[in-house]
Amino acid sequence: MTAAAVDTARKPVSMAQALGRALRDAMADDPAVHVLGEDVGALGGVFRVTDGLAKEFGEDRCTDTPLAEAGILGAAVGMAMYGLRPVVEMQFDAFAYPAFEQLISHVSRMRNRTRGAMPMPITVRVPYGGGIGGVEHHSDSSEAYYMATPGLHVVAPATVADAYGLLRAAIASDDPVIFLEPKRLYWSKADWSPDRPEQVPGIGSAVVRRAGTSATLITYGPSLPVCLEAAQAATAEGWDLEVVDLRSLVPFDEETVCASVRRTGRAVVVHESTGFGGPGGEIAARITERCFHHLEAPVLRVAGFDIPYPPPMLERHHLPGVDRVLDAVARLQWESEWTAGSERGTR
Amino acid sequence: MTVLEQPGSYRPTPPPAWQPRTDPTPLLPDPEPFRLLGTDAAADLDPELLRRLYGQLVRGRRYNTQATALTRQGRLAVYPSSTGQEACEVAAALVLQEQDWLFPSYRDTLAAVARGLDPVQALTLLRGDWHTGYDPHEHRVAPLCTPLATQLPHAVGLAHAARLKGDDVVALAMVGDGGTSEGDFHEALNFAAVWQAPVVFLVQNNGFAISVPLAKQTAAPSLAHKAVGYGMPGRLVDGNDAAAVHQVLSEAMRRARSGGGPTLVEAVTYRIEAHTNADDATRYRTDTEVEMWRAHDPIVLLERELTGRKLLDEAGMEAERQAAERMAADLRERMNQDPVLDPMDLFTHVYAEQTVQLREQADRLRAELAAAEELSPGHQEGTQR
């Protein structure tokens, strides 16, 4: 840390600010860390996450590139080959698509191809998801594409502390990490100490955000606040819901998820991404394979519809909200449990 | 025994004489952007065309200021203004014949409107009630395209297809300076040149890609020079000189139409407003620069020419201004009405035939909406349709 005295006071900090702080601290700690992307310099990124980095570290460390996502990621591959630790910013979820060739053909498989000789310590930051009133191509939940590509870690923070902690972990990782930043939560604030950030579990660990006994809501990123609100509302119905924040889709923390589901016997997976071929399918299958005998009901999914992301004026009909989550919870076959006389999920 | 294995037996044969595949000289752009207004050559210009351009520019500017005002009133989700770039927008539309196609970007609603599109329909994307608010076939205007430069290969493909069918169709595709860095720009130009497709690429070099200035975008002598590498002519034009843009584009259209292949036109202009209403341009550019460009305003340039040559008087200008006000008032009035939304539209056009899964999801939403309507009647949009 530079000049100023360490300020341990916790104060309201937005997720965007915490992400910026993570980049700054990573760059200060390791000269190999380079940030590159569109408008990341003078503008500080369209979401201001990289604000101040070019000024503090110079344009060679925080670089406005030509406008070409395949070029940005391809150049990052070369930089990584030469020992740097690039952090790439994709301006929006859907604008990462031109980089898929580099991502899938090189970034994800370079380690494997070279038998470990050439790792790809690249972090690809992707502002993702909807709910911000963005027009076409500004609201995609593209995590399933990344999850389907072996070799990539896929991480999605939902809290200010995780935004910082997971981004630091992503940059420190010797494997490529797709770092999904929920746009909708960029401006959400929490009390947090920038000069003494709290330790958070690393990539690959899920966290129980709310302990409960009736059923488990499994979620990540922008849907975490929705699930917490739903859990709060569910108390009025007599349900005591547990909420698991996955934090990382790859690696997937089966242990935490399954332990929770074994306790509650019921599970709902909640995400914005489409349901068909979406992350929920994989998660539900895994729970069913591993916890079948603990389940009182099929694992349900609450997801975005299987449609191209809607225009802003219609997006509220698409996004999974509290009501849809509660509706799914209500469909978890509570009646059959009463007849079975189980102790779980008392209503 | 091979030649190489016999010491002393190898006699080098000279390679065949190398020839340039095409002479690059005629492809090269002028060293300076081509200008007409204020030059002697302007005397030969058709007064009727100049007056027509002028009327369109005045209306175009008014359209831009009105749309920007609508963002402040929350009537548009976002508006990427083409204020200062109206000469390019208008000329791009006017050089097209009925059967030609326009491929606009998100910044080119004005070109689409000048082509004949209903202004409200053209703004659908930016209002946010749907993605494309018009049938592209009606005026032969492709959907306003947001993923940068991706519309360019489409223009090439369409023009190519039309030529294969023997149709007289030229495609004019618009892109920004930043967009020229994308791979799709390269691929489109290369295809167009190899296929000699009837396409005109219009790059509006407005100085910036959001915050990134041209200097960080390219090291080429000019964007027009890029054409030479593909084997097509590159033309550099003052993008605020409506007459010059019109002329250069018309020549390119003529070349394309007569089988002469594609042209890359770089129009040098300036983005007077911020990238969109959501952008803060003070972070990356100075007011002095903006003021310099304001002095080179496309409307002022044309007005000076027209009044100087007595082709337009105060009454004529006033008439154009009033026509622009009428257009703005109509736009305002129609945009101030809430669009009719039907949430069920979310499922209607995903496939030609709805899948079982989508039908199920549509039923679920319909039930949700009905339940909500029961709770608070009249508060759910879409139930009336």
Ligand SMILES: Cc1ncc(C[n+]2csc(CCOP(=O)(O)OP(=O)(O)O)c2C)c(N)n1
């Ligand atoms: C593939 C892709 N990457 C990034 C973006 C985000 N973006 C939208 S406009 C823009 C700048 C484009 O600049 P330019 O091509 O010069 O056009 P202008 O906006 O100046 O008209 C960027 C980076 C996008 N729309 N598409």
Ligand SMILES: [Mg+2]
């Ligand atoms: Mg530009």
